[in-house]
Amino acid sequence: MKKRHRKLLFIVIGMAGLAAAAALVLNAFSSNLVYFRSPSDVAAGKVNTDNPFRLGGMVREGSVVRVPGTLKVSFVVTDYEQDVAIHYDGVLPDLFREGQGVVTEGRLDAEGVFTAHTVLAKHDENYMPPEVADALEKAGKSADGSDLSPSATP
Secondary structure, eight states: OOHHHHHHHHHHHHHHHHHHHHHHHHHHHHHTOOOEEOHHHHHTTOSOTTSOEEEEEEEOTTOOEEOTTSSEEEEEEEOSSOEEEEEEESOOOTTOOTTSEEEEEEEEOTTSOEEEEEEEEOSSTTOOOHHHHHHHHHTTBOTTSOBOSGGGOO
16 A cells, blocks of 8 residues: 555544544433423423423412421423423522522423422522523513513503
């Protein structure tokens, strides 16, 4: 084999190796992505139930139910258009309460109940996770549930 052919073969094998490594890295990256969804997205069927995702919105007033003697709690997250029931088994953040913004991470089961493995609450009175604010804005609502549509203003 000529020296020129060996160099070409080496370059081709090197490029194939780089392409294989890049494909493996991209595959690992894409399988670890966690997308944010709103309750309206869940109701519209825009979520892949095979993969975990983040679900955010406001904790519906009067929806928090704790199981006595355990860390199990269920509550409803809403974007004021749709609601999704959440089940969580763990310690809730200190700032978690009804009527406040929340982002949960977990999976949706066949019955439409979201089983969360992580619950994040907003950290002060002026902050709301950007994803939650965007979802509420798309629904035409403010954080307190009031209507933001132009026809609703006096």
